[in-house]
Amino acid sequence: MSLVLALCTALLFSLGTWLLLQRRLTRIIIGLGLIGHGANLLLLLSGGRRGVAPFIGQIGERTPADPMPQALALTAIVIAFGVTAFLLALAYRSWQLTGDDLVEDDLEDRRIAATRSTASDEEVADQRELSAAEAALESSTGGAAPLEEAE
Amino acid sequence: MMRVLLPLPVVLPLFAAGCSMAAARRRWLQRLIGIAALSACVAAAVAILLHADREGPAAAFMGGWDAPVGISLVADRLTGLMLVVAAPVLLAVLVFATGQPGTEKEQPAFHPVYLVLAAGINLSFLTGDLFNLFVAFEMMLTASYVLITIGGRRDQVRTGMTYVVINLIASTLLVATIGLLYAATGTVNMADLAGRIGHLPGGVRVAFALLLFVVFGIKAAVFPLFFWLPDSYPSAPTAVTAVFAGLLTKVGVYCLIRTQTLMVAPGDRPIGFMLAIAALTMVVGVLGAIAQNDIKRILSFHIVSQIGYMVLGIALFSVAGLAAAMLYLVNQIVLKSTLLLTAGIVDHAAGSSRLAEVGGLARRHPIVGWLFLLPALSLAGIPPLSGFVAKLSVIDAGFADHAWIAVGVAIAVSILTLYSMTKIWGGAFWGEVEVVAEPSDAMSRRYGATAPMLASTAALVVLSLALAVFAGPLLELCQRAAADLLSPTAYISAVLP
Amino acid sequence: MLIALVMAPLALGLALLAGGRALGRRSFAVAAVAPFAVLVAAAASAGRVLDERPLTASLGWVPALDLSIDLRLDGFSLLFVLLVAGIGTLVQLYAGRYFGAEREGLHRLAGLLLVFTAAMLGLVSAASLLTLFVAWELTSITSYLLIGWTDGDPKARASALQALLTTGLGGLAMLGGFVLIGQAAGTYDLAALAAHPPTGTVVEVGLLLVLVGAFTKSAQFPFSAWLPGAMVAPTPVSAFLHSATMVKAGVYLIARLAPIFAEQGAWRPVVLAVGSLTMLTGGWRALRQYDLKRILAYGTVSQLGFLVVLFGAGFPEATAAGVVVLLAHALFKAGLFLVVGVVDHQAHTRDIRRLGRYGPGWAGPMAAAVICGASMAGLPPLIGFLGKESAYDAFLHGDIAGGGVVLAVLVGGSVLTFAYTARLLAGAFRPGVWTEGIAEDAEAAIDPPPAPRWSFWAPAGLLATLTVLLGLVPGLASKLVDVAAHDLDPSGEHVHLALWHGLNPALALSALTVGLGVLLVVGGAVLARLQQRLPDTAWGEQAFLGAMRGLNRLADRSTGLFQSGSLPVYIGVILLTAVVVPGWALLQAPMPDLPPLVSGPGDWAAAALLVGGGIAAVVVKHRMAAVLCLGAVGYGMALVFALQGAPDLALTQVCVDTIGAVVFVLVLRHLPTWFADVPSRVSQASRLAVSAAVGVFVFAFILVAVGVRVDPTISTEFIARAYEEGGGRNVVNVVLVDIRGFDTMGEITVLAVAAMGVYALARLSRRDRRASTPGASR
Structure with a gap:
């Protein structure tokens, strides 16, 4: 945990939000990616202090890093990957049908x-x-x- | 015994989904697997509810790791109730889908994905771990993403996009919330959180309560977080919309109930805020319904409006209020699914669900008329149907707690709900017979829809009538569940002995 | 037995609705069996009920809400049951003669009438307020379906809706009132409420709400508009519902509650004022009508006002008078409606300007009409006269505030009643009375209509006979009236009906009424000119239409405002809410201790990559480059993971990021290279504000959250037990695969489902591409 990393988290969320609030689907997907990264970083930081990798027998006297948020983040990353892949397939279909990547208003x-x-x-x-x-x-x-x- | 029973509603559909994927070329086999799995879920759900009602909350620890180290599945009365109501709805909608021309027949992915949806929904009700809840949501949501876009038509893709993006944002917010909670308490197990949150300073506790409310509120479609719902639900295939309308938002409401009662101390509960949100949701939702001219869109806005009633019940945080919210929840799950299935039948029988384009259906297909009229009147709160009992319980609980304004709004919105239902009845069922396109098979031309479609919808209507007849015992069950929720010692000791 | 009384018509009605199509017009004959059986059963138990031993029955439903089907048949209920069942039987038989045999859907009409009958019976024998409400709403719904029975006619649909919404709104207000009163008293049981009436502001508000319900149901001012509109329904329906039974429901409720609550709050002034206004405005408007049914409709409104005044005043003499008037009104109003229906059926018109010439064979129906009309006008020796006399008597001797004014209103209303009765009878049976607007030639007036069959007008004749009988021999009904009045208000003296009470002020008032009435009739033309001159009082109907339009417009505006249809707006609102609502609470949290600036030198490098990549991803206008910047951010994340002691995580991140970027770039191939600017509903300023808010919120919350933890994390357990119980040295692996393996199962499922989705979409795309020319997928 450090101030710099906390700032990075916040910045990732901000930048992601900025990209989400407009109509180009490509940018929306990039924005989603950014806030996803922000959330993962937040998970990691929630573990508290930084430490060494938690391998039994190699920790010794030093403080181990918190394994729980790591596991959670890993699961979150993989799930996000799956869903993003689907979203990209959807975007591809949309581009095929409409020829552009604008998110249209509901008619x-x-x-x-x-x-x-x-x-x-x-x-x-x-x-x-x-x-x-x-x-x-x-x-x-x-x-x-x-x-x-x-x- | 509970160790085996509790995971069944999750494991059975997942296993069946795998088998269904393997049987991709044989539609009849997929149907068999699906119906068998979901029927078994009904049985398991009933067993779980009976056990929870007689013996109190029970927990099962996945992988043998005790809480709070591992993931636990917990079944108290609320969970049991939700499982018992969700299971027949999932089954009926699947049967409906087999009868409807289109998606189910053309897409081999339909059955496996639908079963995963069922598994995700059941897991959301059963899990006692917040991150596992996130995973359950993702299972449910990803399946819903696939189902909502499965035809690949332009309007489906467009509305699917809105749906996917909004839910992705909601999921990210949930992950962030879990992260913050872990940072502050060091655990993600719900029972454990209940204890540890008390160790935090006041402002932080309230902030968490509100954050949890907003995050699940997006899923539950409360004001001002619901706008994505009416844009995305109507264009999905009928069976899909019926499940979404009946169950997905209600999972959000379940999570609201669970988190606000378990993890938020009585002093920190945002009561006034929730009452205001409830009133706004009721009003904006029903006004939205009145402005629409398409049956499915009207019903979608109703989903939102009725959520307001449930939030009102929850916001009272009394046994009567929570029991009313739960009774309402049970009713809505059945009624909303039924109504959307009927809308799908109208679409099938007449070629469109726009009010201006169809008419006179009651005369042409009287059965369809009945299938709409009964649940519609129940939703509008007309006695002696079940919706009336639910509405009365909300009014009763509200007045007992002196929530005059909120209940007044609830009563006013009730007449507007009736108005929007008569809009559908007068526009599509009365009047000169008008159809846009006739269905192609003989049974549909005579009775309005194919046998599976009519039978499954009729079964749900019968279920809603049963809810009316047995409203007494049902409400008493809800009251016992509410009492449990307000003093969660039994739940916590089942998980953390 | 009492439950069977209600269930029998219900069961038969539902059976007819479901399967009676084959019966056609004979459904009515079948249907008549049920109310007749009820009539017989009620008459059989009359002995016991009139002996002050009411029948009771109870069916538990939802004990937790005090909601059950509780029925009690006392004198007043018995009176109503006899009226509902008796008139119900007559109406079913009449309907069997009214409709042509080939008419479609008659079984539905018969069935609905039966369901309505059951609901009405339940209403009048309800012992609990909630039971009453259940029956009340059922009558509203069946009324909606009955008025809209000719659903092809837009006017029928519209007036059905108007009736439903007006009575429904009232009904809901009434429910609110009932709950308030019930909670204050601790019970919903009418007898218990009568024994120990609750008091307090809550109760007074509740009573007003209940009155709204009663007023809407009984078409009181200002809710009268729906009743004349409901005349689009077929005459049997109008005769049954909208004259004799459903509209009396409000009167019934007021009659039950007034003796208990009349002294409280604003009950008496409100009820007397509204009733009086209704009586006068109803009568006034009846004099403007040219349609026989509408004259009767407005007349009913006026008479309902009369009943509301009598029952609502809440003192025993008025209540007793009310019972007599109620009995009289049911008989003569139904009779008049039935005759008007006969005329309409034979002559194909109800317009008084075109009716009047009759051949032989009309003596019977004419006599019936004249008798019923005379009863309405309050002429002796008919029961209507008895009722009026009792009413005058009650208010002459009654001791309430404003009694004199009410008396004057009653007299005035009765004068108007006399006048419109004359208009009705003359209009129906005397030719050439009203001719304005009609050309003078003979073709304007219709030919004499064919005489009706005996069985067609017999029900009306029966009612007229009863009117005469009960007037001449009041002793027949005296006991029933007495017990009914006594059950409502036990404090009153016993009632003895008699035709002649000697020369008294009441008789003088009756004579005055008749005299003024005759004057009004004679001066009809003058009156008509006066009415034309005065502003139209049809604002009730206009108000409803206006309200409906206004509501729809409000709905459009509100929905247009909130439901913008634009995804960026939705996202913005959601994020803003997620940030502002908890953020406001966070302001009250303690200031956290700031963590060190960096936890190691690598932090700066990682931060540079993250921030640089992030800003670049936002700013860059080249599509591919933007995606690659996202990839850079991902690699930055991997660096952070590695530095913070999460090698597994770093590895996964690198893999996922790389594959993700590749897929993204592949998908992007077909789009333009550069981003073009697009107008959005969200302004730059709002975007900036929301983004900044999100950033600040996240920053603050993460610092606070990390700063306030006091408990040990559960992961200390992980490290302690991973090797012995989990069998692995890499704790994170053990967690993923064993301790939290259930999560991983879900994660894999998500991947599988996503893969299926991608495959399904890709298959579609490939199929489309093959089917179309290369230019389509640009």
Whole structure:
């Protein structure tokens, strides 16, 4: 554990975040890689003081490094590798289909955000018809047809 | 005996996944293996729940290494309940998938990956070790990544991307949290953490509580962390969406319950914050549902809104509140999966799930109408269905603790939930018959869907009716589980004797 | 037995819904069996109930919430059960004559009517507030399905929805109120509440919420709009639900609660005010209608207001009057609806401007209508007159604040009732009364409709006969009314119904009512002009439409704001939340001791590689180069691992990093070499802020976390036991393979699944590439 390494961890997280907050998929993947590295470094630093490699019989009088975060980090690295490989395959497919590596906005969300009227809602349209029919029934002009057929 | 029983819900599906991979060319064999494995899981889950209810929490130590050195699997009443509810849903959805044209038939990878998903879900419920929880999540998530993109269509790839990236970030945050917890306490075993966190200074404890809440909140889709869900769930194949909707977010809620009760001391619990989040989640979720015009998207927003109710129950941190949250959880797992399966049937029978494009389905396929109406009314909280009992228990617990505003919001959101359900009913099931495309097989043209699709959905509807009839004993079980959670000495002594 | 009373119609109804398609129109005859059986059973137990020994039954459900199906049949419930079952039977038989035989889906209508009947029976015999709520919501849902039965008509769908949302909103408020009251009292049982009523602010708020529920269900002001709209339903449905039974549910609830709670809080003023307003506005609007069913609908609204005033006042004389009026209203309103249905069916119109000419054979239905109408208008010697008299009497002698005002309202409302009754009867049966808007030629008025079959108007005739009978021989119903009123409010005197009480102020008021009523009828034209001049009071319907539009617009705005659809925004919000929320708590943590600057010289080298590579990866615009910078960062990590005493980790990192970089570069081959700038929804400033926040948070937390540990790590155990128990000298290996082997199993599974996913996607890509021309995968 040292101040420099802690700063590195923080910096890796920051840089990774910076890359994540934009649209180019390549950069997003790089950003994910950076924060993944940051997390692994954090795991290592959580072990506390630096020490010698924990091999039984070679430690002697010195303090061994903490083996637990090492094991955890190793597992995390391998898992991240597997998932990143999948993500890259996905990215490749996306590039094949769209020709570019932009992460597009969700179409349905944009459509709803742009909606100004409630014209597309069926039940509002139904309700309007009902209101109109009721108003017609009460007006003194015109014999409106009954609201319901009897047979 | 528990040493053998506890790992079964994890090991059986994994083993079956391996066999399924080997049988890649024979679809019938894959189906057989899958259904057999998941049925065995149902039996194992019931056995675990019965044991936990009668004898209290039990632990199994993997590799023979005792806690906190090794990984332990722990089953208390909550775990047992979750396993028992998840298992039949996983089984029913698999049966549904075998009946649906498309993914399952075309992709040999479907069955093995689905079984790994099941194993991951079960492990999340069973594990007593925080890093193992991370591994379980990764199993579950990676399987879900594959399932959500398995068709390779453009919209699937796009939404799959969002899903994968967000969950990767969440996973990284979880790793970071585990690292920080290890740095501060020196252990990752949950029971051990419960004791050691108490040795930390106050501000740090609260910071951890909030960090754990946020990290699992992303998975559980609370406000403001849920936006990825409605964008990614609807475009997956139906069976996949049903499992995601019913189970994946609920794993997040389970983790919230577990961590906040086990690892956070009563004085450090962020109660006001959680109540506010619950209210916001309920409201923003249901407003989102009302704005949509596609059945699957409406239901996706409902997932979010209903999570708010569960967080409300948890935030009360009373026996009544936690029991209500658990009852709600059980109900939601069954109801949400059923509703999404029905949406898939609508899609199959009419060619689309957009409300403007379909209509009159109740008249054309009355069975499908019933399969939607019953779970929809239950979700909206109409008595005497099970959703009503769950809602009443939340209101009861909330008022007993004087959480007036939050319960008021819950009641108001209830009518809006009913409104959005009638939107679906009025738009797709009433009115003139309109379809976009007819299905190709005779059974679907007559009844709406193929036999496996209808049978599996009907089985889940029957399960939800059973939840209503047996709501009494179920709630009492939840109360016993809640009491356990609030004083976790039994859990801890099972793991660390 | 009591449970069977409710379950029998439910079971038969569900059976009809599921499998009655083959029966067609005969479903109604089958369905009528259930309410008839209930009627007989209820009559058989009447002896016991009228002897002040109520029947009870209880079915446990969720004891933990005090939720169970508790039923009690006392006098008041018996009255309702007789009405619901009796009118239910008549309506089923009537429906069998109303619809043409080829009409589709009639079994569904019969089944739904039965399910509704069961729910209504449960409601009126509920002994516990929660049981009542269960039945209440069931009636709302069945009403929704019944109104929307003609689901092809958008107006039917719309009014079904309006009814459901209005009553549903009220119902939920009512549930909140019930829980508040129940928790304050410790029980939901009505009898227990009556014995020991709870008090307090919570209870008062709860009561107001309960009133909202009752008002929405009984179409009180300002929630009346849904009832006239519900007239799109077929007449049998309107006759049953929306005149005689469902809308009375709110009145039932008020009747049960008023004697217990009338003195508390704002109950009495609110109920009297709302009831009075409803009675007057309902009657006023009835006079504007041209559609027979709508006249009846508004009339029902007005009468419900009347009932709310009577029952809600909470003193025994008014309660007793309420019981009489309730009985009278059920009989005459259902009767009138049935006759209007006959007219509509035969003449194919309900417009009073076009009706009026009848041939022979209409004497029966006309007589029935006139009798029921006269009862509504409060003319002797009919039971409606008895009811009105009791009502006037109660408020003349009753001793409550504002009693005089209420009395004036009752008189005014009765005058309006007289007037719209006349409008109804004249409009239906006298030709040429209203002609404005219609051309003067003979074609405007329709031909005389064919006479209805005897069995068609017989149910209405039966109801009219009962009206006369009970009016002339009040003793028949007197005992029932007495016990009912007494069960509601045991403090009252016994009720003796009689036609003639001597010359008293009540009689004078009745005479006044009739006189003013006649005046109003005579001056009809003047009234019509006055109504045209005044602003339209149809704001209820407009309000609902407006609320619906507003809600949808709010939903669109809110969703548009939060659900932006943009991945960077989502990521930003998530990270910001993850940092700010715990970070705020971290500010209260103690300042940590700072660790040494470096733990060895290698730290500087490693840091240089990490920071340099990282910054380069961010800044560089060349795609491949950026990836290689990421690789450099990975190698830096490996260096750190090696220096910190983690050789296994370093080895793994080097392998993974190398393979990863190779794969990344291979995949990147098909993309442009340089990054082009793309506009994003997230501004540079926000990006900077979020990134900086994340960095600061991580830095602070890691220092604090390492600084506060007091417990020994579990890894000391690892080192102690790895060789003896694990059999290996490399502790990390032992951990991975043995101690935490379960994790490794999961890790391998993840790799396998990822591989399957990659294979599936790659297969697709290869297939696509082979199928298309080379230009497609640019």
